[in-house]
Amino acid sequence: MSPKFGLQEFDPNAPPPPVNKCDVSDFAKLRKYKTKREEWLDWYGFRKGEPNSIEGQIIQMTFEDMS
Numbered sequence: 001m002s003p004k005f006g007l008q009e010f011d012p013n014a015p016p017p018p019v020n021k022c023d024v025s026d027f028a029k030l031r032k033y034k035t036k037r038e039e040w041l042d043w044y045g046f047r048k049g050e051p052n053s054i055e056g057q058i059i060q061m062t063f064e065d066m067s
Contacts, residue, residue: 016034024030044054 019027019031019034022030050056
């Protein structure tokens, strides 16, 4: 993206900024949200040994529906 149009470069692999560098009015709520977000993303993540992950269930439902 071009900075001449006021757009910022975005790197999806870059780590998120630390909480104290974010432009928010309540840092405690942001910390709580980030902790919960990590937990939610962990629920979604596909792990070979765990059949109950959300992603695994979606893949299984899709496969069964196709067959």
